[in-house]
Amino acid sequence: MEIFNYMEQYDYEQLVFCQDKQSGLKAIIAIHDTTLGPALGGTRMWTYDSEEAAIEDALRLSRGMTYKNAAAGLNLGGGKTVIIGDPRKDKNEEMFRALGRYIQGLNGRYITAEDVGTTVADMDLIHEETNFVTGISPAFGSSGNPSPVTAYGVYKGMKAAAKEAFGTDSLEGKVIAVQGVGNVAYNLCKYLHEEGASLIVTDINKEAVQRAVEDFRAKAVDPNEIYSVSCDIYAPCALGATINDETITQLKAKVIAGAANNQLKDIRHGDTIHEMGIVYAPDYVINAGGVINVADELQGYNSDRAMKKVDGIYDNIAKVIEIAKRDNIPTYKAADRLAEERIERIRNSRSQFLQNGHHILSRR
Numbered sequence: 001m002e003i004f005n006y007m008e009q010y011d012y013e014q015l016v017f018c019q020d021k022q023s024g025l026k027a028i029i030a031i032h033d034t035t036l037g038p039a040l041g042g043t044r045m046w047t048y049d050s051e052e053a054a055i056e057d058a059l060r061l062s063r064g065m066t067y068k069n070a071a072a073g074l075n076l077g078g079g080k081t082v083i084i085g086d087p088r089k090d091k092n093e094e095m096f097r098a099l100g101r102y103i104q105g106l107n108g109r110y111i112t113a114e115d116v117g118t119t120v121a122d123m124d125l126i127h128e129e130t131n132f133v134t135g136i137s138p139a140f141g142s143s144g145n146p147s148p149v150t151a152y153g154v155y156k157g158m159k160a161a162a163k164e165a166f167g168t169d170s171l172e173g174k175v176i177a178v179q180g181v182g183n184v185a186y187n188l189c190k191y192l193h194e195e196g197a198s199l200i201v202t203d204i205n206k207e208a209v210q211r212a213v214e215d216f217r218a219k220a221v222d223p224n225e226i227y228s229v230s231c232d233i234y235a236p237c238a239l240g241a242t243i244n245d246e247t248i249t250q251l252k253a254k255v256i257a258g259a260a261n262n263q264l265k266d267i268r269h270g271d272t273i274h275e276m277g278i279v280y281a282p283d284y285v286i287n288a289g290g291v292i293n294v295a296d297e298l299q300g301y302n303s304d305r306a307m308k309k310v311d312g313i314y315d316n317i318a319k320v321i322e323i324a325k326r327d328n329i330p331t332y333k334a335a336d337r338l339a340e341e342r343i344e345r346i347r348n349s350r351s352q353f354l355q356n357g358h359h360i361l362s363r364r
């Protein structure tokens with residue numbers, strides 16, 4: 001990959017490589033765009049096949065956060081960290097503290113939180129070194145684990161997408177295929193089960209599947225079977241790129257609505273599902289609940305205020321569907337339009353210089 005070419009093509013601001021020999025930390029912090037405010041996005045720990053794959057993931061995920069934060073109406077830019085390693089065996093205290101010092105070095109340009117492979121306990125270790133971390137233990141006045149709130153937002157957004165496809169937002173009696181039943185999807189399944197939906201689940205982790213089968217009377221299928229099952233809604237809640245050339249032809253669902261980031265392998269897959277008449281709830285709009293929740297910490301965390309904003313995901317998905325219909329474009333493009341237009345409006349409204357007291361001359 002020609003890194004600077006790629007960064008120029010999609011307007012990335014900064015890429016930081018973090019190395020700490022003692023702890024084994026190898027991490028990449030990508031800051032995509034800070035027009036709206038400091039870049040906020042989680043830290044992912046994953047066993048990448050190559051350094052290039054890790055860089056690519058950090059870049060793609062950080063740009064996704066720019067769009068997610070903008071579309072959610074947050075005054076935050078987009079960033080993400082990836083740590084190269086196995087979250088089940090490579091973690092140690094020094095690693096997260098070393099990362100915390102790198103984040104501190106960015107002096108607030110980037111704020112982190114949880115993502116796949118990291119936990120509240122990991123964020124607490126980062127917090128030993130920097131305040132630029134959210135989703136730490138509630139004992140610190142923080143919002144804690146964002147996953148249940150992400151799940152609630154996905155549930156709300158799924159209802160809005162169902163209204164478009166089925167004429168009602170009730171999920172009672174709907175068959176929903178859930179791919180990956182980890183932190184977010186377990187909580188999502190709880191809402192869906194309570195509303196009377198029938199669940200088909202899969203996961204590469206057998207214990208996670210068993211838990212969903214026992215707690216929600218879900219039917220289990222093998223990971224490769226989830227795309228072709230007969231269902232009303234497909235909920236991708238594992239990793240990205242599961243909407244691709246191989247899977248699209250197998251899909252029977254009328255709605256795609258799930259928590260995973262970067263669900264479309266390529267944007268052309270968003271065009272294909274649009275042509276097939278599938279209602280697609282764009283990933284970064286529907287899964288914004290977690291970031292909305294942790295972002296509330298910047299004002300002093302208030303759960304009621306945060307949940308009210310997360311409720312707004314229903315209207316945001318409805319708005320994206322409306323724009324798509326009005327402009328006769330796929331929903332993924334409508335979501336991009338919503339985010340890009342907001343960033344441009346704010347960028348332009350800041351065209352006048354404002355003395356903000358941060359200039360060294362103001363302190364002389």
Ligand SMILES: NC(=O)c1ccc[n+]([C@@H]2O[C@H](COP(=O)([O-])OP(=O)(O)OC[C@H]3O[C@@H](n4cnc5c(N)ncnc54)[C@H](O)[C@@H]3O)[C@@H](O)[C@H]2O)c1
Nearest residue numbers: 146147150180182183184203204205238259260261287290
């Ligand atoms: N946690 C949040 O608040 C949050 C917020 C926004 C977006 N997301 C996204 O939602 C997705 C899920 O996040 P999470 O926090 O629940 O992660 P998680 O790691 O707890 O859950 C993911 C689950 O997917 C399973 N999985 C991985 N590959 C699979 C495959 N090929 N087939 C079936 N199952 C597979 C894993 O075993 C795991 O149980 C991720 O893409 C994440 O980036 C999470």
Ligand SMILES: CC(C)C[C@H](N)C(=O)O
Nearest residue numbers: 042113114115146290291
């Ligand atoms: C909680 C958030 C800051 C990060 C979350 N993993 C996301 O992708 O939105």
